[in-house]
């Protein structure tokens with residue numbers, strides 16, 4: 001298949017693009033390198049350095065003629081979206097609409113869209129959250145992700161393509177940048193590698209659903225052929241708090257440096273984790289990598305990178 005991967009210089013989508021290339025697909029990457037890196041782009045993929053918020057992105061559809069669009073490019077910072085909702089919407093809403101116009105104009109067959117299970121459900125009363133929970137985003141980033149789901153549904157009817165929306169938990173793993181929704185694993189690893197004690201904000205009891213990037217990649221591969229016009233959670237269903245993340249990082253690195261403590265951050269959700277049984281039913285997807293193993297793999301990646309391996 002000819003697959004256009006947006007954000008393919010970034011953490012998650014570069015891993016997805018690698019898997020698509022590995023599976024023999026023809027891949028093109030669109031990225032403006034605002035948070036991604038050229039070195040992450042698969043050398044067998046065609047690369048378009050382009051801002052998706054610029055309507056020129058439509059030309060790429062005419063040039064590459066993709067059958068599938070896999071959309072990961074985004075402004076990924078929740079705090080930035082709070083400070084600048086219009087800047088967030090420029091990329092996460094208007095950029096997405098440009099791509100959907102490309103899909104409509106060029107007869108795309110299938111779209112995989114990335115939303116966020118960490119933000120679209122807001123602060124639910126019960127957990128784990130499943131896909132029937134009300135959509136109640138509490139940040140402009142979450143509003144944009146949820147709005148994107150509605151636009152996708154609208155365009156799929158207009159343009160007669162099928163889609164799967166992924167609502168990811170907190171994705172972690174090799175190539176993760178130390179910001180964004182789930183940067184804490186890589187922040188802890190990179191600060192200990194630099195010989196510095198990281199800071200845990202508040203009492204470290206904020207709970208998230210940490211899912212390894214290799215498992216997320218598998219969902220992106222499975223969804224090329226399964227799932228019709230549906231949104232699925234992609235998470236482990238296992239609640240993990242920040243103190244447990246730090247303990248896992250300390251164990252993986254065999255480093256007992258105690259963390260510093262800082263003030264609780266305003267606006268952090270207390271707890272979110274996801275029921276992903278719909279993804280199992282529809283895609284045959286289940287997470288396979290245990291948290292401790294994933295943290296170890298992530299540490300090994302950063303350690304080898306620092307050594308230039």
Ligand SMILES: NC(=O)c1ccc[n+]([C@@H]2O[C@H](COP(=O)([O-])OP(=O)(O)OC[C@H]3O[C@@H](n4cnc5c(N)ncnc54)[C@H](O)[C@@H]3O)[C@@H](O)[C@H]2O)c1
Pocket residue numbers: 006007008009010011012013030031032033034035036037050051052053071072073074075076091095114115116117118167168169170171172177180181182
């Ligand atoms: N990391 C997580 O835990 C998580 C959780 C839920 C959802 N997501 C979503 O997954 C996707 C990938 O996130 P990531 O963690 O890999 O982040 P990332 O920052 O590593 O990747 C995003 C990529 O998009 C590119 N990009 C940003 N703005 C662009 C623009 N205007 N035009 C073209 N390219 C642009 C960046 O350069 C980068 O390569 C995003 O849509 C994010 O919202 C991530």
